[in-house]
Amino acid sequence: MAKVKALILLFLGLAVCALAQSESSGFASADSIAFSKFYISIEGGEKYPFGDLIDAVDDAFYVGLGARYAYWEDFDGIILFQYSYFEPHREIPRINGVHEVSGKLGLDYRWRLISPIALGVGFICNWTRADYEGDKKQFDFKKDAGATLTDNETEFGWFARLNLPIFTLDDYRAGLNVLWEQVWTLPERSNMLSVGLYVERRIW
Amino acid sequence: MRSFLNKVLGSFSVPSLLLAATVSHAAVDAEMEGMEVDSRDDGTFLVGSPTFYYDRILGAGGLHSESELWSPEKLRQRLLFNRMSPLPSWNPLPPSVWLKTGNELGDLIYQDFITLEDRPSNRTPILEGGFRSPSFKGFWVTGRAFQDDHFSTRSFSYRKKIVDDEFALFGENYPMFSSMYAGFGYDAGQVNASVLAGEEYIWIFSESSRWIPVHYKPRVETRIDVGNLETTVAYEAADYQNKKKKETGERKEWNGSLRYRCGEACRRGMLQLSAGLAFRKVDDSGVVYTRLEDDRVLLPFMELKFEPAKIFAAHAMFAINDRDWLVQDSIEFRPVAPSKSGITLGVKNVSGTRLNPMADTEEFFDGDTISLTADGQMNLVQGYAGFTDTLGNLELGGRGSFWAEYGAETFDVDKYVTDEDFVYRHGDVGRINSWIKGVTGELWLGVWYQKMFAFKALSGFERVDGKESRFEVTPVEYFTSFSADWLLRRSFRISHSLRYRSDAKWNLRSRDPLTVKGDWFWDATLEQQFPLYGLYLTGTLLHVLGDEIIETPNGAHNRLRFVCTVRKTF
Numbered sequence: 001m002a003k004v005k006a007l008i009l010l011f012l013g014l015a016v017c018a019l020a021q022s023e024s025s026g027f028a029s030a031d032s033i034a035f036s037k038f039y040i041s042i043e044g045g046e047k048y049p050f051g052d053l054i055d056a057v058d059d060a061f062y063v064g065l066g067a068r069y070a071y072w073e074d075f076d077g078i079i080l081f082q083y084s085y086f087e088p089h090r091e092i093p094r095i096n097g098v099h100e101v102s103g104k105l106g107l108d109y110r111w112r113l114i115s116p117i118a119l120g121v122g123f124i125c126n127w128t129r130a131d132y133e134g135d136k137k138q139f140d141f142k143k144d145a146g147a148t149l150t151d152n153e154t155e156f157g158w159f160a161r162l163n164l165p166i167f168t169l170d171d172y173r174a175g176l177n178v179l180w181e182q183v184w185t186l187p188e189r190s191n192m193l194s195v196g197l198y199v200e201r202r203i204w
Numbered sequence: 205m206r207s208f209l210n211k212v213l214g215s216f217s218v219p220s221l222l223l224a225a226t227v228s229h230a231a232v233d234a235e236m237e238g239m240e241v242d243s244r245d246d247g248t249f250l251v252g253s254p255t256f257y258y259d260r261i262l263g264a265g266g267l268h269s270e271s272e273l274w275s276p277e278k279l280r281q282r283l284l285f286n287r288m289s290p291l292p293s294w295n296p297l298p299p300s301v302w303l304k305t306g307n308e309l310g311d312l313i314y315q316d317f318i319t320l321e322d323r324p325s326n327r328t329p330i331l332e333g334g335f336r337s338p339s340f341k342g343f344w345v346t347g348r349a350f351q352d353d354h355f356s357t358r359s360f361s362y363r364k365k366i367v368d369d370e371f372a373l374f375g376e377n378y379p380m381f382s383s384m385y386a387g388f389g390y391d392a393g394q395v396n397a398s399v400l401a402g403e404e405y406i407w408i409f410s411e412s413s414r415w416i417p418v419h420y421k422p423r424v425e426t427r428i429d430v431g432n433l434e435t436t437v438a439y440e441a442a443d444y445q446n447k448k449k450k451e452t453g454e455r456k457e458w459n460g461s462l463r464y465r466c467g468e469a470c471r472r473g474m475l476q477l478s479a480g481l482a483f484r485k486v487d488d489s490g491v492v493y494t495r496l497e498d499d500r501v502l503l504p505f506m507e508l509k510f511e512p513a514k515i516f517a518a519h520a521m522f523a524i525n526d527r528d529w530l531v532q533d534s535i536e537f538r539p540v541a542p543s544k545s546g547i548t549l550g551v552k553n554v555s556g557t558r559l560n561p562m563a564d565t566e567e568f569f570d571g572d573t574i575s576l577t578a579d580g581q582m583n584l585v586q587g588y589a590g591f592t593d594t595l596g597n598l599e600l601g602g603r604g605s606f607w608a609e610y611g612a613e614t615f616d617v618d619k620y621v622t623d624e625d626f627v628y629r630h631g632d633v634g635r636i637n638s639w640i641k642g643v644t645g646e647l648w649l650g651v652w653y654q655k656m657f658a659f660k661a662l663s664g665f666e667r668v669d670g671k672e673s674r675f676e677v678t679p680v681e682y683f684t685s686f687s688a689d690w691l692l693r694r695s696f697r698i699s700h701s702l703r704y705r706s707d708a709k710w711n712l713r714s715r716d717p718l719t720v721k722g723d724w725f726w727d728a729t730l731e732q733q734f735p736l737y738g739l740y741l742t743g744t745l746l747h748v749l750g751d752e753i754i755e756t757p758n759g760a761h762n763r764l765r766f767v768c769t770v771r772k773t774f
Contacts, residue, residue: 034695034734049314056314072693077732088317098314105741105768107732123743123768125305128313142323146316151376154329155311156766184766186310186324 033070038203041066043177045196047084053190057086057098062194064102071107078120080104082194085131088146094133095146101127102181108163118163124181128153157183157190171202231689232699232727233744235306235330235767236352238291242746242762243727245685245703246646246662248677250710250720252759253380254291254352255284256409258677258708262664263644265586265607266554267675272613274560275532276505276521279461279482280427280436285408285416285494286563286576292383292406294425296346296398297336299774300738304332306767308354328353328377330767338774342392346400349373351382355760359415362624363407367417368447371405381406385423396429411576411615412569413628413713413758416493419443432467434480436460444492453490459483466509476509482523482562494564494576501525503561515539523561527577530556545593554584559613570621575632582611582635599650606643612636614674615712626758627714640670659688678709680722695735700728702749713757723750738773 043064049057064082071077080103087097106122130149132139139147161179177198183190234240241249247262248269260269271287278288280295308327312319334348351372356379363371363378372382385402404420425438437460444453463480470476482503486496505523520533534552558577567574585608592601616634620627646664651657663684668675685703692698706722726748732741746765755762 034736052318053314056317071732072695086314090317092317105743123766125768126313141326143320145318145320148312148316148326153311153313154305154307155313155327156307156309156768183313184309184764185313185315186327187319187322188315190314 033072035069037070037076039068039173039200040203041068041198041200043080043082043196043198045177045194047086047192047194050191050193052188053192055089058089060084060086062102062196064196066198066200068108068200074110074112076108076110076118078104078106078108078122092146093144094139095130095149096133097131098146098149099129099131103127104159104181106159106161108161116165120159120161120163120179122159124157124159124183126155126157126183128155155183155185157181173200173202174198175200231687231729232701232746233729233731233742233767233769235354235744235746235765236291236304236332236350237293237295237297238289239352240290243701245683245687245701245705245725246664247683248679248705248708250677250708250755251355251762252754252756253355253407253409255289255380255407256287256756256759258756260677260679262666262680262683263588263603263605263646265552265605265642266582266584266609267612267614267640267668267677267679268559269677272559273532273554274523274530274562276463276478276480276482276507276523279434279463279480283459283484283560283562284406285410286560288560292350292381292404294383294385294400294402294423296387296389296400297334297348299336299338299344300771301335301774302333302769302771304330304350304767304769306330306354306744306765308357308763308765310763325357326377327763328356328379329375330354330765331374336774339391342390343388344391345386345388346398347386349384351375351379351405353377353379354763354765356380358754358760359626359758362626363415363417365448366415366446368445371407371417371419373403373405379405385425394431397427399426400424409758410493410567410569411574411633412567412630413626414569415758417445419445432465432470434461434463434465436462444490446491451491453488453492455489455492456487458485466507474510474512476507476511478507480505484562491568493568495566495568497527497565501527501562503528523556525561527565528557528561530554530558530561546591548588548590550588550590552586552588555581557581569628569630572618572630574630578613578633578635580611580635580637582609582613584609584612597652599652600648601650602645602647604643604645606641608639608641610637610639612640612675614676617712620715628758629713636670636672636674638671640668640672640675642666642668655694656691657689659686661686674712676710676712678711680706680708682706695733697729697731697733699731700726702726710757718754718757720755721751721753723753725750740769740771740773742769742771744768 047062048059062082062084067079069077082102084100085097103125106120108118108120110118129152132150136150139150141147159181165173165175177196179194181192232243241257241259242251248260251257258269259271281288281290307329311327330352332350336346337344356377360378370376372379373384383404385400387400389398401422401424404423406418407415420440420442423440428435440457442455461482466476466478485500503523503525508520511517515538518535523530532554536550538548540547565576588605590603614634614636617629617631619630644666648662650660665682683705687701690698704724708720710718727746729744744767752761752763
């Protein structure tokens, strides 16, 4: 019932948010703002598993590409693609590591009270595949650790992030991206924190 | 909200004032075109696979599901065994390019390294990609590949033994269907035409409760609409197989329809007439697991609407051939019909020798011939009364009905057999030759604010009673749902629904009835919209909150799922 109550509160909360903004409340036309600014970025940093995931994989470096675009006056759309190579925390027979490509899509909110910091939230889609030795048919999917990763595995989740610009120069900006992600795995959800530096250039 | 619209459209002959009084808005996106039932909240909707579900709107009357009943509105749907199914849809989509992917949530990923016991079963994805070009002098081209791997895991190992390859266009999950087509079309005012050709793998659920693999190669569908005349012709070369029993078969089938719709001038008249013909012709060789009597069926039909005044309308649909007949009619009286409120009183009737006269007539199962037709006829009568009123941004409505059915189609079970975790049945389609009665009631409340917000609360109950309870499915007794849609700053859509339904029960597909426990469900869609660019980025969560249970015999778990779509319209 706790979940139901939370959802009812969410319902009411969103209703209040929606009703608080009348159609004529002065927001410029979304169409005129969308994509009026566009930025691309490169990023690099480290990912830190949290919770029980610490026993599964070690910290790993990541590199990525990003895009940010104006969506509303105070919101930006964000798209991130990141690559990492995770090594198992303990030795797993015939598996050296796991390639992960993470796609993220969401929104950054540029709250004036904490400007220039932006708060972001969105969905994740992680694709993974093990770097393994031998024939995948030799893995028993029901028993062998890491066996499912010998095939393409994809899972979704959500993220929240802090976008912390450090300095801006003309069309360039550098900053820190601190991102918490939860992937909807079983038997437990998988949580990670990533911290990375980015350099961003405004395209238009 | 959408469910109410569907109900009005599906159950009755369009009480237009009730329809007009409702708030129109978008709703939670289905994971794939044709899977809308999975988010329905106004009756008994039990999903075992994209290719098999039980869909009965509370208050529809009778015990059959909506997809079991043939009607001219479903002429361009697919016939899957004895059900009309909107999936796999070969309806050309509007000019756009799109990509969709998703997953049943709960793969192991890195948990795989630390979970050595009680490992969860594999979760499977959904894939779709397609395009339709803008028109160039009326001509366009299209292509689409789509398959839904959800609901495939539970019967995976059983189905894998029957077929000699992965039985899919992509991957190794043995999806319940996998389809791909390409083609071209022409649109120019009074003439719309298209030709699509492709390949399709599909697992069809039968009366014996087994999954039958069918491989269409090729499947070709042509549609030609000229003025008010609609023509559909499909050719299907279907392969059947059971590798375990070393059986193979082939069916070459022509099917389609011709329909003259009442035109614009006709619709303004007091008497409106439409008519048409549906047909199938099959040629079987080898082992095909079903049979169509005489290898053909022709079903002429006629639709009438008599509306002498706005307060009165009578609708009727007659379909008849040498084997079967089917009648669906209604009389509706709207004594109070101002623009934003109304009272509707009506009576509807469904009678016929068979719910779907287009379906095959026999199934062959382990040496047994299962008759898919029953002697006699069914008669369903329903009386209903509804009201709706609108006060500013508030709408209130209700509907009550009483129905009685004699001769309802059922299944007379001779025996059950078990193979691994699955139960099958022998017997024949039969009838319940006694009266079954039901009483229903529903209330709804809607609130909306400009185009930004719309909320609907809907609740209903139904009590079914009768001397015999040999129903395939005992429907839910009550449900309640809350759905809301926001369009924030005209470019961000949130649609979600929270709902509860009570227990439902499958009575005839296993020795002990399968009770589908009642539960709460929550679905939500979030969408970034860029209308100026025709770009839509959508994420949808389905089946949140509810336990992941099996909703149909020999079906799969209905799991928590996430689906995302990128669409660019032209």
